[in-house]
Amino acid sequence: MIRAVPVQSENSVKENNEMPGHLARRFQQIAVAVFLAEVGDAGFDLTPVQYAALATIKANPGLDQVTLAGLIAYDRTTITGVIDRLVQKGLAERRASSRDRRARELVITDEGRRTLRKITPSVESAQRIMLRGLSAKEGEELMRLLRKAIAAGNELSRAPLRDMQA
Amino acid sequence: MIRAVPVQSENSVKENNEMPGHLARRFQQIAVAVFLAEVGDAGFDLTPVQYAALATIKANPGLDQVTLAGLIAYDRTTITGVIDRLVQKGLAERRASSRDRRARELVITDEGRRTLRKITPSVESAQRIMLRGLSAKEGEELMRLLRKAIAAGNELSRAPLRDMQA
C-alpha cells in the first residue's frame, strides 16, 4: 500500500534555516564579530558587552551592579567580571555605596568618557554592517520583530531586562 | 539663545533597542534559555549547540569535524569540546578516518539516535515559544530577515557556514 500523502519520517529533522534558535545564534555570532572588527580597526579593545555596560554607567552615574545588569539584561554573576575588566582598563570605578553597604556604586572615568566618545563611530558603523544585506525598511522591520519577540520572552531568561526604578 | 531644533548632544548614545547587536544578543539569550528549559523539562541534558551537532552527525554519518563545523557554523576550536561532551554522554563516536589520518569520522550511536528522537518535540516547542510574541506571519518574516542578514554577513565571522562539498 502506498500512502497518498508523504509522512514526516523520523529522519525529517528541521533544517537549521527553519530554526529561529539557530538563526538567533548565527546572527549574534556575526554581530559580535563585526563589532570587534570595527572597534578593533579603530584601535580599541572593547567588547560589545563592555561597551553596553560602560555606556549605561555613563548614562546612570552611581548606579549599582544589579541595576546595571537589569538595564542591559546581563546576569548578575556575569556583570562582576565585566566590571572587573572595565575597572582594570581604567574606564570605570567601583565605589562603596553610602546608603547600602552591600552595594557598589559605579561611575565612569574621564578615560572611559573619552573612549566612549572616540569609539562611537565604529559602534555605529558596526550596527550598519550587520544589517548590510537588508534594505533600510527591512532593517527597521527586523528590529521591530526582534523587539516584539524579546518583549514577549523577557521573563524566560535568568537575566531579564528591568527598568530603572525611581 | 534658544535653538529651534534639538541637537544631537554627545550624550545621545543610542538606546539599546535601536542597536541590532543588542537585540541579537538578547534574542539569542532568550532562545537558549527556552531551549534548555523545554529540553530539561523533558528530562534531557543537551544544549542547543550539542543538539545541532548531533542532528547534523546523524544526517551526515562519517563526516569529519571541520565539515561538521562548517555545516552549523561553529568554530573548529569550539567543536572539539562539543564532540568531547557528546562522546562522553555516549551519544556519538569519534573514529580515525581511513582516508586521511588527520581527520576523525563522526557517527551517532543508537543511544544518540534514541535521544534525538525523543527530544524532538521539546526542540520544536522551544522554537515556537521563542516566537510566541509574534503572529505566524511575523515569525516567518523574522526568520526570512534573519536568513537574509546572515547570508550577507556569513564571511564576517571566523566560523562561516559552509556547504557540504561532494
Place this chain on the structure above:
DNA sequence: TGATATTGCTCAGTATGCTGACTATCAGTA
C-alpha cells in the same frame, strides 16, 4: 622528488553566560 603551503585537530588563554551556593547586609514584622 623535495620544498612549501595547506589542512585537520588540539591546546592555552580570555570573555561571556549560566547554575547554584555563600556571605554580608538590609527590610519587614511579630
Place this chain on the structure above:
DNA sequence: TACTGATAGTCAGCATACTGAGCAATATCA
C-alpha cells in the same frame, strides 16, 4: 528588638566562542 526573608555581590564550576599557536599529515608544484 529578635526573627525571617529578601537583596547585593562574589565565587566555583561548566559550556560556548574566539585568538593564536602548534603538531601531524596531506597536497601542490617547481
